[in-house]
Amino acid sequence: GSTTLVLGLEDLAYPLAVELCYRVFDDADVLERWARIANTGDTPVVLRQALSANLWMPREPSWRLRYLQGGWGSENQITETVLRPGRFILESRRGTTSHQTSPWFALDRRGEATEEHGDVFSGSLAWSGSWKIVLETTPGGRVHASGGLNDFDAPIVLRPGTDVVLPVMACLYSNGGHGGSSRAWHASQLSHVLSRSARDGRSPSFPGTNGPRRPESARAVSLAVADASTAGDPAGTAQPSYPPLRPVLYNSWEATWFSVDEPGQTRLAELAAEMGVELFVVDDGWFTGRRDDHAALGDWVVDTEKFPDGLAPLVATVKGLGMGFGIWVEPEMTTPDSDLYRAHPDWVLHFANRNRTERRNQLVLNLARDDVAGWVFATLDRLLTEHEIEFVKWDMNRHLSEPGWPAETGHNPERVWLDYTRNLYAVLDGLRAAHPDVDIESCSGGGGRIDLGMLSRTEQVWTSDNTDALDRIAIQEGFSQAWPAQAMMAWVTDSPNPLTRRRLPLSFRFHVAMAGSLGIGGDLAEWSHEERTEARDLVALYKKIRPTVQHGRLYRLASTRQGPLGAVEYLGPGGYDVVVIAFSGPRPLRPWPSRIRLAGLDEAATYRDCDSGAETSGAVLTHLGLELPTALDATSMLVRLERL
Numbered sequence: 001g002s003t004t005l006v007l008g009l010e011d012l013a014y015p016l017a018v019e020l021c022y023r024v025f026d027d028a029d030v031l032e033r034w035a036r037i038a039n040t041g042d043t044p045v046v047l048r049q050a051l052s053a054n055l056w057m058p059r060e061p062s063w064r065l066r067y068l069q070g071g072w073g074s075e076n077q078i079t080e081t082v083l084r085p086g087r088f089i090l091e092s093r094r095g096t097t098s099h100q101t102s103p104w105f106a107l108d109r110r111g112e113a114t115e116e117h118g119d120v121f122s123g124s125l126a127w128s129g130s131w132k133i134v135l136e137t138t139p140g141g142r143v144h145a146s147g148g149l150n151d152f153d154a155p156i157v158l159r160p161g162t163d164v165v166l167p168v169m170a171c172l173y174s175n176g177g178h179g180g181s182s183r184a185w186h187a188s189q190l191s192h193v194l195s196r197s198a199r200d201g202r203s204p205s206f207p208g209t210n211g212p213r214r215p216e217s218a219r220a221v222s223l224a225v226a227d228a229s230t231a232g233d234p235a236g237t238a239q240p241s242y243p244p245l246r247p248v249l250y251n252s253w254e255a256t257w258f259s260v261d262e263p264g265q266t267r268l269a270e271l272a273a274e275m276g277v278e279l280f281v282v283d284d285g286w287f288t289g290r291r292d293d294h295a296a297l298g299d300w301v302v303d304t305e306k307f308p309d310g311l312a313p314l315v316a317t318v319k320g321l322g323m324g325f326g327i328w329v330e331p332e333m334t335t336p337d338s339d340l341y342r343a344h345p346d347w348v349l350h351f352a353n354r355n356r357t358e359r360r361n362q363l364v365l366n367l368a369r370d371d372v373a374g375w376v377f378a379t380l381d382r383l384l385t386e387h388e389i390e391f392v393k394w395d396m397n398r399h400l401s402e403p404g405w406p407a408e409t410g411h412n413p414e415r416v417w418l419d420y421t422r423n424l425y426a427v428l429d430g431l432r433a434a435h436p437d438v439d440i441e442s443c444s445g446g447g448g449r450i451d452l453g454m455l456s457r458t459e460q461v462w463t464s465d466n467t468d469a470l471d472r473i474a475i476q477e478g479f480s481q482a483w484p485a486q487a488m489m490a491w492v493t494d495s496p497n498p499l500t501r502r503r504l505p506l507s508f509r510f511h512v513a514m515a516g517s518l519g520i521g522g523d524l525a526e527w528s529h530e531e532r533t534e535a536r537d538l539v540a541l542y543k544k545i546r547p548t549v550q551h552g553r554l555y556r557l558a559s560t561r562q563g564p565l566g567a568v569e570y571l572g573p574g575g576y577d578v579v580v581i582a583f584s585g586p587r588p589l590r591p592w593p594s595r596i597r598l599a600g601l602d603e604a605a606t607y608r609d610c611d612s613g614a615e616t617s618g619a620v621l622t623h624l625g626l627e628l629p630t631a632l633d634a635t636s637m638l639v640r641l642e643r644l
């Protein structure tokens with residue numbers, strides 16, 4: 001269960017009421033803070049800046065900041081800096097979360113925290129539009145962190161009698177170092193954030209600013225409001241129960257690019273099914289006129305040249321093979337060469353007197369317009385109603401550049417920054433309500449839209465368009481700081497990798513992807529019989545470790561940021577199942593550790609290797625460690641242990 005405290009405040013000089021809202025959970029270490037600001041007067045009020053929360057850190061001589069930055073194909077790189085007097089700003093002004101910086105941070109005293117020890121204060125924003133986190137060291141040496149909506153070019157006009165609910169900033173303290181902090185984030189997202197947790201009635205999704213969790217009344221006193229989620233469990237004693245395990249998926253993108261058609265997809269589906277894939281996803285290229293990235297976004301009608309009888313025969317084949325069927329869409333976009341744009345050139349974000357800058361040949365629909373959002377909902381609702389679709393990959397391949405809304409000139413067109421994301425959430429929430437069994441993946445040219453707001457409306461995210469397993473090690477380590485393995489979609493793709501041309505062994509590619517939610521994204525028709533057989537065995541192995549990886553606790557045993565070896569351990573619920581995955585890149589010249597020490601084990605217990613049967617005590621595994629193979633180029637290892 002959870003409890004929400006609402007403090008109602010009134011401005012002494014202006015007709016402005018504020019509710020400061022704090023929510024805590026019985027089974028998670030997260031404290032959520034958000035606010036509602038209401039205009040109770042009879043003239044408009046302009047909000048120029050209103051952040052969601054501000055955290056004062058304990059007084060210390062210095063604080064180290066850890067944050068996640070990068071770009072397309074290199075998301076979530078762990079970066080650290082010691083805060084100095086002045087302000088350090090993490091932000092996106094791109095209208096969406098961004099590849100460049102994640103709305104997450106962690107602070108530790110004097111830079112002393114290690115992976116498993118020390119105080120870590122962390123924060124994360126539930127917002128998928130432009131956002132801002134300010135880390136300030138005052139002239140007096142105090143550090144504070146505040147975060148919320150980005151105020152750049154974004155005044156919010158509150159007309160009389162209206163209000164705005166600011167996004168949630170979730171905050172977390174751990175004295176278990178960065179590892180303890182990450183595990184607490186993972187557990188709270190599995191219990192309370194990921195869409196299936198929310199839909200099972202345990203927790204509402206984060207408000208899309210004016211969202212459903214708004215308290216009914218504000219009073220100038222503090223009052224504790226029990227959420228509906230405590231109703232059946234007043235004492236809050238229920239064990240956390242996590243969302244269902246994610247299926248192993250196949251995605252056609254790197255196999256066929258835009259050249260999808262019924263025979264090609266059918267062949268891939270047959271090969272995927274033989275390997276044990278559970279969900280088959282057709283990526284970009286299935287709709288009319290989509291031969292490359294120059295045309296057709298917005299024309300969401302099945303291309304009858306590629307699928308003469310529509311999608312139904314392929315869907316039937318996929319289901320006949322025992323898999324679910326999924327499809328790619330990019331609903332917020334259009335291309336100038338499309339029927340949608342020809343009919344509604346005014347539907348895109350633009351300024352009347354400026355060029356409409358294209359990126360990947362596409363323009364952004366003004367989702368802040370209710371008619372556009374209504375059209376997006378109706379289009380997707382029809383697609384999901386007419387076809388037996390179980391999974392949607394929701395993509396967004398460019399950011400907002402000219403955020404103009406000419407029809408609203410003089411009426412606060414800058415609210416586009418807020419209303420775009422509000423309406424995105426409304427469309428997603430509406431689709432979830434209308435099609436509760438459809439799962440959604442948040443993708444944005446890879447990992448460009450990963451945040452608590454999206455996680456509360458989806459089942460998983462696409463981690464990066466960079467599927468090179470060696471590059472993925474760093475991307476995944478960064479991802480794991482803030483987000484759980486269950487949500488981290490990771491494909492095994494071809495060798496050489498299409499992006500980096502790097503060749504890596506199939507087992508290495510699998511082992512890295514098996515540290516998250518496993519997918520396959522290679523051109524299976526080009527894989528040899530031996531490769532497909534090996535892949536089938538590795539998929540079967542993944543299904544054995546999946547509950548441990550997706551519901552377990554993550555210990556990052558070794559980082560490739562510090563040496564040649566990277567290693568993660570997952571400890572399953574109850575501590576009975578242990579999975580260790582270790583990998584190294586190019587053969588190290590430096591001495592290679594012969595063992596890796598495990599974490600979180602019961603030292604008095606005995607653990608059996610599920611493959612060799614060898615039995616080892618928890619004390620030995622904790623203090624001496626598990627034996628590693630000799631490191632050659634791209635060495636990897638996966639070990640399963642069970643506690644006897």
Ligand code: DGJ
Pocket residue numbers: 253283284328395397443444445446462464465
């Ligand atoms: C970007 C995504 O990240 C890819 O996986 C793929 O879906 C392409 N878009 C399709 O255009």
